[in-house]
Amino acid sequence: MSTVHLLYFASLRDAAGQGGEAWTTEAVDLRALYAEVQARHGFVLPVERLRVAVDGAFARWTDPVRAGSEIAFIPPVSGG
Amino acid sequence: MSTVHLLYFASLRDAAGQGGEAWTTEAVDLRALYAEVQARHGFVLPVERLRVAVDGAFARWTDPVRAGSEIAFIPPVSGG
Amino acid sequence: MDTRDFWLADAPVDLAPLRRRAQHDRAGAFASFEGWVRNHNEGRPVHGLRYESYVALAEAEGAQVIAEARAKFDLCGALCVHRIGDLAIGDMAVWVGVTAAHRGAAFDACRWIIDEIKDRVPIWKHERYADGDAGWLHPETTRGTDA
Amino acid sequence: MDTRDFWLADAPVDLAPLRRRAQHDRAGAFASFEGWVRNHNEGRPVHGLRYESYVALAEAEGAQVIAEARAKFDLCGALCVHRIGDLAIGDMAVWVGVTAAHRGAAFDACRWIIDEIKDRVPIWKHERYADGDAGWLHPETTRGTDA
Numbered sequence: 001m002s003t004v005h006l007l008y009f010a011s012l013r014d015a016a017g018q019g020g021e022a023w024t025t026e027a028v029d030l031r032a033l034y035a036e037v038q039a040r041h042g043f044v045l046p047v048e049r050l051r052v053a054v055d056g057a058f059a060r061w062t063d064p065v066r067a068g069s070e071i072a073f074i075p076p077v078s079g080g
Numbered sequence: 081m082s083t084v085h086l087l088y089f090a091s092l093r094d095a096a097g098q099g100g101e102a103w104t105t106e107a108v109d110l111r112a113l114y115a116e117v118q119a120r121h122g123f124v125l126p127v128e129r130l131r132v133a134v135d136g137a138f139a140r141w142t143d144p145v146r147a148g149s150e151i152a153f154i155p156p157v158s159g160g
Numbered sequence: 161m162d163t164r165d166f167w168l169a170d171a172p173v174d175l176a177p178l179r180r181r182a183q184h185d186r187a188g189a190f191a192s193f194e195g196w197v198r199n200h201n202e203g204r205p206v207h208g209l210r211y212e213s214y215v216a217l218a219e220a221e222g223a224q225v226i227a228e229a230r231a232k233f234d235l236c237g238a239l240c241v242h243r244i245g246d247l248a249i250g251d252m253a254v255w256v257g258v259t260a261a262h263r264g265a266a267f268d269a270c271r272w273i274i275d276e277i278k279d280r281v282p283i284w285k286h287e288r289y290a291d292g293d294a295g296w297l298h299p300e301t302t303r304g305t306d307a
Numbered sequence: 308m309d310t311r312d313f314w315l316a317d318a319p320v321d322l323a324p325l326r327r328r329a330q331h332d333r334a335g336a337f338a339s340f341e342g343w344v345r346n347h348n349e350g351r352p353v354h355g356l357r358y359e360s361y362v363a364l365a366e367a368e369g370a371q372v373i374a375e376a377r378a379k380f381d382l383c384g385a386l387c388v389h390r391i392g393d394l395a396i397g398d399m400a401v402w403v404g405v406t407a408a409h410r411g412a413a414f415d416a417c418r419w420i421i422d423e424i425k426d427r428v429p430i431w432k433h434e435r436y437a438d439g440d441a442g443w444l445h446p447e448t449t450r451g452t453d454a
Contacts (some may be wrong), residue, residue, distance in 0.1 A: 009214055010284035011296040045298065053282075056216045072214055072282075078297035079211065079218075079242055079283030080195050080254050080274060089361055090431035091443040125445065133429075136363045152361055152429075158444035159358065159365075159389055159430030160342050160401050160421060185396055188345035191338070191417075198335035198408065249332055261345065263421065270338075271414050 001026055002067035006037065010075050016041045030054070031061040034073060045075055081106055082147035086117065090155050096121045110134070111141040114153060125155055165238065166222030168213055168283075170245045178257055184236040187259035191266035193274050195254040197247050201297075205290035211244045211253065214282040218242075225276045233269040235260045240273060242283060312385065313369030315360055315430075317392045325404055331383040334406035338413035340421050342401040344394050348444075352437035358391045358400065361429040365389075372423045380416035382407045387420060389430060 007020045027033035030052045037043070051074040052059050054066070065071075087100045107113040110132050117123070131154040132139050134146070138154075145151075182190060200206055226238050236259040243253050256273050260266040288294045329337060347353055373385050383406040390400050403420050407413040435441045 007214065009282065010212060010286070011298060013212075014296070049298070049300075053214070053217050056220065058217075058221075072217065074214065074217075074282050075284065075296070076298040076300070077278070077280070077282055078285040078299055079213070079281050080278035087361065089429065090359060090433070091445060093359075094443070129445070129447075133361070133364050136367065138364075138368075152364065154361065154364075154429050155431065155443070156445040156447070157425070157427070157429055158432040158446055159360070159428050160425035183343075183397060185346040188343055190341040190343060192341075193339075193410065193414070194337040195410070196330075196335055196337060199332040250330060263340065263342070263418075267340070267414065267418050271410075274410060 002065050004033075004065060004067065005070045007070065007072040009072065012041075012043055012045070012073055012075055015043050025065060027065050029062050029064055030059060030071065033065050033071065034061075037073070049076055050074055082145050084113075084145060084147065085150045087150060087152040089152065092121075092123055092125070092153055092155055095123055105145060107145050109142050109144055110139060110151065113145050113151065114141075117153070129156055130154055162241070164219070164223065165226040166240045166242075167219060168215055168222075168244050169241050170243075173241050173243065173252060173255060175255065178239060178241070178255065182237055182239060182257045182259045184259055186261055187236040188261050189263035189266040190257065190259050191263070191270040192255065192257040193270050194252050194256075195274070197249050197251045197253055199249045201287060206249070207288045207290055208246065208248050209288065210246050210286040211242070212284050212286065213242075213244050215244075218282045221281045222277060225273055225280065228276070229258075229269045229273050232272070233258075233260070233265045234262075235265060235269055238269060238273060240277060242277065242281070244283070309388070311366070311370065312373040313387045313389075314366060315362055315369075315391050316388050317390075320388050320390065320399065320402060322402065325386060325388070325402065329384055329386060329404045329406045331406055333408055334383040335408050336410035336413040337404065337406050338410070338417040339402065339404040340417050341399050341403075342421070344396050344398045344400055346396045348434060353396070354435045354437055355393065355395050356435065357393050357433040358389070359431050359433065360389075360391050362391075365429045368428045369424060372420055372427065375423070376405075376416045376420050379419070380405075380407070380412045381409075382412060382416055385416060385420060387424060389424065389428070391430070 003024045008016045053072040083104045088096045133152040238258045240256045258266045258270040285297045385405045387403045405417040432444045
């Protein structure tokens, strides 16, 4: 069991009703973690359209979940 | 015999020692006119590297020389 | 005056100091791009918008874009600032300024930078439409679909 | 404030009114280019320069370049001003500003306009070099050889 801090942005934040939360998980990797969170909050964006960042740097979906890390799910960006 | 007003710019002006002059000519076209002026002032630029304008609009070297017109020989430009 | 090459601004940006920072005696060419808030998007009238960002990651990724541009093109300098928060029609959302000895590199780098910013930097646009609807833009592919 | 789309200016140009003229609610993209006087040209240190023009023909031909750009690209607006007279290192010699709904057209038109201006408009540059030499630039081919 690992506890991490999740960050939500844009439509994910609206769907979750919050900008982030503590989350305790047994997910083996970041992809499995997103599946849990997606089911919990009903996120419509599939994992293929997201990027993921850990502690302020882009990461891979196959990276393990490290306890205490800050994990952000990044929806498709629209700056500019 | 036609008398025209010639305009010189940039290196042509330096070579002629003046920005323009009245010129009386029997030249049949603008190309022949430039040959006369080139010989008179020792212009080094060949006609192939110039453009010519008559009364404020670009013209063709094969255009006839019209009495009273203002004729400008346009060296390669270097604005910007 | 911010001394970073990329940053997020939560208030209108004064362009004069940006231009001064871009000045360089070796520079003969200055290419710049600004994204402005349009009054429409894909045919829908827009009343205003808001940009949100994951600030720490956006500033790191934006700085990386500028560093890559400086490695890829022969530049004197390159800067970019992006607004966050609420913007009205006509407001400047993003500014990119590039200086180089020659104009080819300046134009190419300026365009490459804005393309990469729009593609990679975690900033999101929330639009409010004239019909009362509103929503986040999560384009299928960013490149080439927007201003 | 000049209301023409192309003109020659015999004194430094204030950019703020140019930007205001370029503003348009439909415009999402503003691309601009400035040519600055460099401290060197093809390896020779430059102290300053002077631009001379055949003013009537230059203003007609410059206006024609802008009109062609507006026909060729999907623009909201396009403006260009070119300095004549004496300029020092760092001075702005030319400014091109283009607005469009989308950035592709704005970038493409801005670059096309400066290329055409440099290629077609009767303006000549006289450079003074650090070694005391000076001369008119009459490039074999303008395009791609300068800033």
